[in-house]
Amino acid sequence: MPVGPGPHLRTPREQAAFAYYDNKRNDALNLGLGEIDGFYHHHFAVGDFNRQVLQLTGEERERSVNAEMHRMETRQVQALVEALRPVSPQERVLDAGSGRGGTAFLLHQEFGCRIDGVNISTYQNQFAREQAVRHACADRVRFHDRNMALTGFPEGSFDYVVTNETTMYVELNETFAEFTRLLKPGGRYVLLTWCINDAVAPHNPESEAIDRHYHCHTHRRSSYLRALLNSRLIPYQIDDLTRSATPYWELRSHSSLATGIEKHYLDGYRNDHVNYMRISARKAIDS
Template identity: 30%
Template structure:
């Protein structure tokens, strides 16, 4: 059955940046600096959020198939954890882009502290207008960043800068079932808080990739492994409610907790890792 995308109204980049600056410190105090899901073996897995997010970073990075001499583009890099980790573990050079200036500063500091600043460059760039020459990159990473974009033009731009045979790896939440009005009502505060543009099912990503001259290599559903992330985050945020109120007031604390709780309870939302490859020019029919 075809599953529709969830599409809120696209926000200006300034609003996206302001949103992250407003809630990032609150969430990071609980979950750590990496703004993505964690990977758990199951409910009894006692790993911390930091350990679990590190696991997912390594799993996703392993799909890039890069090494020394490779050049990776990290689209929507956040605080730079995956970019730094890729440089550390593979020796590849990484260009990490985002519109959040504070996150870019955090990423640059992280790269310096981990002694990979020579391999990782952080730049404030709009992913919908990539200023790079064709075939500039051996691999592209989109780590829970695609909900911020219309994926059809996003994938067109990524395909242009990806060399033939290079890989695009996307890790993202997705709707597992067709969206009902009731589900939309429950998850829309969370998506609005993040200034999300869309939440697309894998088949929509596959269509966008094919239209951009890329073919699917692998699709791994990680719903059972990442579903534990948000309940843990919500518990941690509730334990810090006094801090939330001190920073933003009681009403803002309620809004934040309600939005995250609704997302944590939304069994209709899953997680997936998709790997695509850029087809040789003229090979796609």
């Protein structure tokens, strides 16, 4: 069962995100993919795909393309696993913006640790709780109707915090300050996100199209680093995964699940206007 207050919707962007995600019809775009292995995602992917699926035809091609997309989405969580290791079963992870629960379940499967997901979408949280029961881990993986920028958890509650493509819905300084408060001294934060490469194109049509489509705000690459440092979260590893993030959009453009946003991601990644980043940071011991 969830603990604490219901979702805090304080800004127009949070209201728009809630309206978009707290909606079974919008979620249905990808829900069918989870039936392959019982994991449901709300993020995209890194890594290449099996090009042979594009040589198939008819229903077999569509089924294979969608299965390959889901495999890639599941594999994407390994980018977090690799950055987090090692995590002991006794430690606690916050999944901020936990969506339908796929990231949290796969992290628990990998490490056996306790995970709390927070999300403003009551519909997605209820769906994730049902999946926790299905996966027999509801005592270790819990989902809360809370705002990731104002969680209500006690100070120093977590050893790790992760965000998997969710920070485009929040103000970075406020949210990272909350993560600093939640982390134990020396605790780590790992994020995966797309961002504007403001060294090349601080204003570009690709990120503007993405923002309109997902009712979000794509932050600049420099804004992430500045906000982390302002919050006493010290980056120790920065990985540009843009090239690895591109094939997913190539494949999705061949799926019936394509929405038209695929071209903007492909153009943004290929011309270096938009980047896909993994940043690992550690809370300063004296903060």
